[in-house]
Amino acid sequence: MYRYDAYDQALVDQRVAQFRDQTQRYLAGQLPEEEYRALRLRNGLYLQRFAPMLRIAIPYGLLSSAQLRMLAHIARTYDKGYGHFTTRQNMQFNWPELARVPDILADLATVEMHAIQTSGNCIRNITSDPLAGVARDELVDPRPYCELTRQWASFHPEFNWLPRKFKIAFSAAQSDRAAIRVHDIGVQIVRNAAGELGYEVYVGGGLGRTPIIGVKTADFVPEADLLSYLEAVLRVYNLLGRRDNIYKARIKILVKETGPEKFIEMVEQEWARIRNGELKLAGDEIQRMRAHFTVPEYASLPEEDAGYRAHLEQDSAFASWTRRNLHAHRQSGYAVVFVSLKANGVAPGDVTDAQMDALAELADRYCFGELRATHDQNLVLADVAQGDLYPLWQALDALGLATPNIGLLTDLICCPGLDFCSLANAGSIGVAQDIFDRFENLDHQHDIGPIKLKMSGCMNGCGHHTVGHIGVLGVDKKGEEWYQVTLGGSAENDASLGDRTGPSFARDAIADAVQTIVEVYLELRQNEDETFLHAYRRVGMAPFKTRLYPVKAAA
Amino acid sequence: MSGSILMRVGLQPDPYLHLADDAAIPASNTDILVSLARWQTDSAALRARQGRVGVRLDNHVDVVPIAADLARADLICLVFPGFADGRAYSQARLLRDRFGYRGQLRATGAAVVRDQIVALHRCGFDAYDLRADQDPVACLAQLDALDLAYQPAQDALESVRRLRRRAAVQLQD
Ligand code: SF4
Numbered sequence: 001m002y003r004y005d006a007y008d009q010a011l012v013d014q015r016v017a018q019f020r021d022q023t024q025r026y027l028a029g030q031l032p033e034e035e036y037r038a039l040r041l042r043n044g045l046y047l048q049r050f051a052p053m054l055r056i057a058i059p060y061g062l063l064s065s066a067q068l069r070m071l072a073h074i075a076r077t078y079d080k081g082y083g084h085f086t087t088r089q090n091m092q093f094n095w096p097e098l099a100r101v102p103d104i105l106a107d108l109a110t111v112e113m114h115a116i117q118t119s120g121n122c123i124r125n126i127t128s129d130p131l132a133g134v135a136r137d138e139l140v141d142p143r144p145y146c147e148l149t150r151q152w153a154s155f156h157p158e159f160n161w162l163p164r165k166f167k168i169a170f171s172a173a174q175s176d177r178a179a180i181r182v183h184d185i186g187v188q189i190v191r192n193a194a195g196e197l198g199y200e201v202y203v204g205g206g207l208g209r210t211p212i213i214g215v216k217t218a219d220f221v222p223e224a225d226l227l228s229y230l231e232a233v234l235r236v237y238n239l240l241g242r243r244d245n246i247y248k249a250r251i252k253i254l255v256k257e258t259g260p261e262k263f264i265e266m267v268e269q270e271w272a273r274i275r276n277g278e279l280k281l282a283g284d285e286i287q288r289m290r291a292h293f294t295v296p297e298y299a300s301l302p303e304e305d306a307g308y309r310a311h312l313e314q315d316s317a318f319a320s321w322t323r324r325n326l327h328a329h330r331q332s333g334y335a336v337v338f339v340s341l342k343a344n345g346v347a348p349g350d351v352t353d354a355q356m357d358a359l360a361e362l363a364d365r366y367c368f369g370e371l372r373a374t375h376d377q378n379l380v381l382a383d384v385a386q387g388d389l390y391p392l393w394q395a396l397d398a399l400g401l402a403t404p405n406i407g408l409l410t411d412l413i414c415c416p417g418l419d420f421c422s423l424a425n426a427g428s429i430g431v432a433q434d435i436f437d438r439f440e441n442l443d444h445q446h447d448i449g450p451i452k453l454k455m456s457g458c459m460n461g462c463g464h465h466t467v468g469h470i471g472v473l474g475v476d477k478k479g480e481e482w483y484q485v486t487l488g489g490s491a492e493n494d495a496s497l498g499d500r501t502g503p504s505f506a507r508d509a510i511a512d513a514v515q516t517i518v519e520v521y522l523e524l525r526q527n528e529d530e531t532f533l534h535a536y537r538r539v540g541m542a543p544f545k546t547r548l549y550p551v552k553a554a555a
Numbered sequence: 556m557s558g559s560i561l562m563r564v565g566l567q568p569d570p571y572l573h574l575a576d577d578a579a580i581p582a583s584n585t586d587i588l589v590s591l592a593r594w595q596t597d598s599a600a601l602r603a604r605q606g607r608v609g610v611r612l613d614n615h616v617d618v619v620p621i622a623a624d625l626a627r628a629d630l631i632c633l634v635f636p637g638f639a640d641g642r643a644y645s646q647a648r649l650l651r652d653r654f655g656y657r658g659q660l661r662a663t664g665a666a667v668v669r670d671q672i673v674a675l676h677r678c679g680f681d682a683y684d685l686r687a688d689q690d691p692v693a694c695l696a697q698l699d700a701l702d703l704a705y706q707p708a709q710d711a712l713e714s715v716r717r718l719r720r721r722a723a724v725q726l727q728d
Contacts, residue, residue: 007715010703022670031670038639039670121639151705151715157677158648158708161641161666238645239617273653278707283720 020102044115055118060128061089065360072356123153130374142172144289163241164249179491204255211466228279232271301333305386324404339379349377417457424457426474426481434511467491561683614642622654635664651679679709
């Protein structure tokens, strides 16, 4: 993985000192509240419902075991003993004390981590495919490009005060696991007919209040021109993005109101001017960045390990975990392991300090000391030899991290909602718990098959509800929590936004509604291979609507 | 004159008279700062003078179509109406980088503070109309401490990418 050199370290250390100074000035009454707010947001610090919340960047989701141990240490020392993985491949702590945040940041800097630009109207953490470097359907490893972009975006002097937050995602695989079409900029790494690498670029996708799929602004930006193209887009946005209305300030609105053609023209004009300047990736720059993301020293293993086969036959719990929580690896004899952070009784994405320490240990033992965070709020151990799967599973099981539900109904994603977030209309975590209780039976979940349930506590859509196969959105109705349901969303290659079922459901009816939707699907699917999303796309909303809103019998 | 301006060398008296739109144009050798509207409507009269003329642009002005005209200004003053409104950063970069503007580029408004001065400097500003509550010494100290940046921008600082490239080439030699 990428390791800091002296320059990276110096820049992060400088930032910690700067934020310490800003915090001290604020606490001494020398920095106005409003300005400190803007500055602390750019260092990941929110003040919310009960306490400050600190969001720590995990660039493109990649973590070393040493970094995870540091997160465990922070959870233990400065928080209540746990942390929360978010849908942005970040980690959040919900209970730090404001005056100690500079110390937390200093601790993080010792393991090459930070909280820079994890909130505020600036370029946020770069996200990518959690299977980067190991997926079979990948063209090249996208992470070197993510890291080049991360550095370009970090402390960018021109783009720290944008109209609104700005999110960039990369994918280099056939199936899009980074949801690039619902990002402010989504980059798909491609190869052209001449065999050269480059980028297909989507701009103006987004969730939240006005969900929309991004517009393709370029079919092929040459590999060396990544940063100049991004800079051109950001410059146009910084100048022209709306600042009069927070709900219209994202770049998606600019693209829509300007018209994609005109927008593309403006970007291209600026890009043409700067693309051969200092931003061009020159010499062996890309090559040197690639060298940071080396392939681990895999053992040469047979396609199938005999011991593994035996365990599969003897232990049905293990076998069912392997069916759900493994993903094919490109290296013979290795597997990608998903660590489920969706166990019954635990808020999705939450991990304790002890679990983090134990996971770091397992990563060292079985996975070259690395882990990844996914935007579905799970973790991935990407390089596990088949022969190690059984002991790994036993260890994970003992930690409560082996729920065999990856991709199934209870692998739902969910924002912090009313439990933590000051913007929330509704408690998403409580609904998640209801759904867990109702669908805990794994056989039943397996029968239902792959389905993505996504929940947000308000229109901001941190839980990505609009691209859930089933989306649940908390709304406020005269001070009560209600839930609006959408069907048929997707954030993958076939990206689409969900359709509303109709009137929203009360708190005590929402789990029933989800159950009804699942029942209707099970009745009308053509066979077990027809997934929920496919079935919905075939039959449409009508049958679901009929059952969700039965017409009251006439008196 | 309307006060002091922070320059790289320290606080300097501002030689420019900030002229209201309805004020008469003063004697020929006074330096004046006018609005864009004035700059455009009184173009001939302003040109006929000996004193220097600066122009102030609101941050929603598109500098592209008027850049050639602006090149004649001795000073361009860009405005930051709010602490978190960063439009003028991009205006500055366009003026410096795209149109090669060489005169004084002055920042004024709510964001001209020690927590943003490094970014202002990096985007091409060389004169700072500091907000009233700001300590010029602390602001200059920020500029003095600047020694490293990832991005190429309008200042002379070499980007980290360039430093690394050079190190890599030297290694090969
Ligand atoms: S979706 Fe709304 S409630 Fe949930 S975390 Fe985001 S802002 Fe808070």
